[in-house]
Amino acid sequence: MAHPTNLEADVIVVGAGLSGMIAARTLLEAGLVPLVLEADERVGGRILTEDVLPGVSVDLGAQWIGDTHERMFRLAAELGVQTFPQYDEGETSYDLDGSGVLRENAFHARFADELAELERVLRRLDELAADVPVDAPWLAPRAAEWDVISAGTWYDAQGLSPIARTLLEICTVGILAVPTVEVSFLHLLFTIQTCGVTSELFAESEGGAQTTRFVGGTAEIPRRLAALMADHIVLEAPVLLIEHTADSVSVHCRGGLVARGRRVIVAISPTLAGRIMYDPPLSGIRDQLTQRLPNGSAMKAFFVYDEPFWRADGFNGQLISDVGPARMSNDSCSPGDDHGVILLFLEGDQARTFGRLPIDERRTALTAELVRHFGDKAATPEFYIDGEWSDRQWTRGCYNANHGPHVWTTYGHALAEPIGVIHWASTDTATYWSAYMEGAVEAGERAAHAVIAELTK
Structure with missing residues (x-):
């Protein structure tokens, strides 16, 4: 995509994930001019919804909010995105430590x-x-x-x-x-x-983190946010270098675009933020921190059937198993559509191991697992799709950054602390529901309010 060579704004925001979009909207509402630079061809970051069949969409990225996620409920209402409860009626199927398949x-x-x-x-x-x-x-x-x-x-x-x-x-x-x-x-x-x-x-039910979904898919949230400030977003603009002084920044992107402003909010995961060059260089503590915060390994695999047959058999679509390949599953059907959709999670070692297999082998192994738990009807889906997040160039893993031993006590203070005109925002930096969409909103608001206070005092 061709871009103008030079752009100016009050605040440059790196990343059009939920944190970056919320930061930009908050700045705009305060009368400041933001400019969001996104490396990908789409907004949303770790939120990704894909239409797989007519009337059927699946969330390959973030999918749920929980009962205490007040920011996300408020945001959905403001944007006109409807919500619906996660299906949870019936029994879970278990297969653990050699127990064989057992109903809940x-x-x-x-x-x-x-x-x-x-x-x-x-x-x-x-x-x-x-x-x-x-x-x-x-x-x-x-x-x-x-x-x-x-x-x-x-x-x-x-x-x-x-x-x-x-x-x-x-x-x-x-x-x-x-x-x-x-x-x-x-x-x-x-x-x-x-x-x-x-x-x-x-918990999957009342009070848990996975109680509510969005009509049309989670991507409706970033899509509608983007529509409110389309003139302030540039896609396909990977940031390579951030030059910073005491009162200004110049953000250099691949392709020659340079965006200049008074502050910058880097709203991407710490490991990706660490791949950007900074001039002058950031402290060794900050750099060492980003070297020690790898993103998780996660894959979601969706099976689409002509109906949710497991419900008639008294199942809620959830399985918990150490046999694998998947450790857990969910009923991911959408209201107003007759198709049955089951989501299988492959996380940690399962994502790393089975993510390396050819897709046909992975699908075959996952199909066999579903048949064990929910019967022969699971053997003939209409559609299958999966995706491992570490393979995505501008994300390199999900769901969040994880601190190994010694990281919090040695480097943790550098996670969200601004460095001059550079501020940090992503769900990984949140102090409330960190690693969730609720945390992404909190982090974006926090960084934006800090910048607003600096530029309007």
């Missing part, structure tokens, strides 16, 4: 003691997380102790039965999209604290 009621009856163990550990996590300040996790009273070990190490020390330990791993990887041995225990506690309690993270 039978599984709970057989493993009641193990589930009680799990509940005990979750309550202990809530107690410990309450001591973690979300704006400065490194200041928690036991931060040094918690940050030196991985979440997996702490889990292993709780004396859990294999069933309880496996369930805990699956639930946690479903949030962080990396094995628990790759994140520090302090980061796990921070994640819990930013979201309230473990029940809000792990």
Whole structure:
């Protein structure tokens, strides 16, 4: 795409994901002129909806909001995007630690003691997380102790039965999209604290993080935001270099575009922000931080059927399994459409392993898993689509950046702290529902208000 050679604005925003779009809208409402530079050919970042059949769309990226996501509910209402509840009627299908496939009621009856163990550990996590300040996790009273070990190490020390330990791993990887041995225990506690309690993270039903979806797909949110400020967005403009002085920035893009302003908000994940050159260079602490914040590994695979046959059999479309390839699934049907849609999650090691297979092999393995859980009707979908986020050039992983051992206590203070005229915003920098869309909105608003305060004082 051809661009003008030089553009000017009050504030340059790098990235047209949800954080960047919210930051730009907030600046515009305050009377400042933003300019959003997006590397991709679309807006949305880690939000991506695709139409796969007439009347059928699937969210390959962010899909749900939860009951406490007040910013997202308010944003959807402002933009005229309707919401609907996640389907949750019926039983989940389990296959864990050699149990064989069991319906939810039978599984709970057989493993009641193990589930009680799990509940005990979750309550202990809530107690410990309450001591973690979300704006400065490194200041928690036991931060040094918690940050030196991985979440997996702490889990292993709780004396859990294999069933309880496996369930805990699956639930946690479903949030962080990396094995628990790759994140520090302090980061796990921070994640819990930013979201309230473990029940809000792990629950599928009332009070959880995955209770509500958007009519037309999540991409309706960034699309409608973009329509409100189309003149302030430039697509296919990857940022290569940010030159900064005490009161100005020059942002250089591939293709020769240079955007000049008084401030810049870098609204992309920390690892991508670290790939931009800065002149003068940023501090070693900031650079070392971005080297240590890899994005998670996540793939979503959708099977589309002529009807949601599992509902008639008393299933809610969810499976939880350590057999794989997928560890979890969801009913992803849309209101007003008769098709049945099941979403399978491959996260962490599953995404890395099965993401390397040819798509036909991956589809065959996932089909066999669905047949085990939901019967022979699962063998004949009308359509299949999947996508691994680490393969996407301008995202390089999902759902969020993860702090390994020692990162929070050594480098964490540099995560969101502005550097002169450079401000940072992405869901990874949020202090409320970090790693979720709610966190992306919070981070975009925070960065924008900081810039507004600087430029209007």
